[in-house]
Amino acid sequence: MKIFFLLFVGLCMLGLNSQSQIRKNYCAVKPGTSEVELIRIAANITPSEPQLRWQQLEMTAFFHFGINTFTDREWGEGTEDPKLFNPTQLDARQWIKACKDAGFKQVIITAKHHDGFCLWPTKYTEHSVKNSPWKDGKGDVVKQVADACHEAGIGFGVYLSPWDRNNPSYGDSPKYNEIFLNELTELLTNYGKVDEVWFDGACGEGPNGKKQVYDWPGYYQLIRKLAPEALIAIVGPDIRWVGTESGYGRQSEWSVVPLGEADEKKIAETSQSNVIIAPTLDYQNQDLGSRMKIKDAKGLIWYPAETDVSIRPGWFYHTSQDEEVKKPEKLLDIYFSSVGYNSVLLLNIPPDRRGLLHDNDVKAMKGLRSLLDTMYALNFASNAKLKSDGKNVQGITDHQLTTYWITKGDKESGTIEITLPHQQTVDVLCLQENITLGQRIEKFRLEYKDGEQWKEAGKGTTVGYKRLVRFNPVTSSAFRLIIEASRLNPTISELGIYKLPLQNPK
């Protein structure tokens, strides 16, 4: 027995057991690690349970709502009179219904924006709904949104701005940090399950001229303690900013990114198994995770991208922008460039002064849903004959993430042939990897048969949870997906071939 055990350990150390699983969302890279071993580690980093749940949401919604809604501003100064906050027909159920109907599976409300006005009657400042005329100061927007989400069975998240232009203690670091922790405690204990906590890093000067130093580790620890399943986004350990606010992510989007020396040191100081630091990255760089990018990594972490964008030019509601709501076709283009680029879409739909989502916004969301439903209704691959040089090709059209095609032995490339019963005109390829094993594919192409000749229809680099590729329409009954390069064995969890319900907006 002992001999077998020693033999097994020996094989792992020699790197011969290329399929041995690391199965965790972070791994330190020891000095002297070979390139082959580094790739093996990268290919086996997987999302944590909450990250996996979040990635599968695909579309989430943001609600920027607060004092700015009533002052027609984007950034309030913190000196606004709480009496200005007076929605006439606030109904969070209307917001949640519109989102749910359009396919959004989680929402985030700006509980406090930079102006410091709190949408819940917190005990820790007077600058809140409790001093507004709305419901005679007895209202609680956060509660309405949380209750509506929980009733509808969709996720609930909070945006809490650390930058607070109202709080007199802001800039007096320990004092303000304590207030901030108290606010977080209220939000994480009084409103049922919280699924996402969204921080941005803005840090202005305090009224006393002092610079506030945020206690990020303290904030994160409190969230882990009170809401262990909540993801901490943007300035946080679980979800990263995609790097733009345009709705357009990267075509090559790696969810596994490298950590440098300084981050590794911080992790070592906290805990090796539960990363609670926000990794330092050049978020706007086009390449965050290629082989070149990870070659000097001191650690590797699953740190997926969220693409935040507003349905209107501003984050908050402005009557003057009622005619500038993005059209369904534009939203579809954004969907392809966010969800379709291995990222989660966080679309902001700002409630108006009535406290309702405006008709124009609701119409646009419905329009997006209808385009997506029409496209996804018919996957031409689902009644096709599938043939491949790998294992379990039937698993790629069964809507199950964890039944998947994989290459045999240690092959890092492979082909799947898709023969349709009849010729079809198509222009979209949808691929998904089984990310519960890791993100691996580095290069792929789709070919179609034109007469006797195979021609290229579309191609791409990374896949990850979901990759959509639009291409000029082609008509054929024979297609083949060729995985050209991968980190270890590539997997395909789902494959779809579709026709866009409109002229290709590529």
Ligand code: FUL
């Ligand atoms: C930014 C903020 O300054 C904007 O007002 C908005 O909340 C956006 C989502 O994040 O950092």
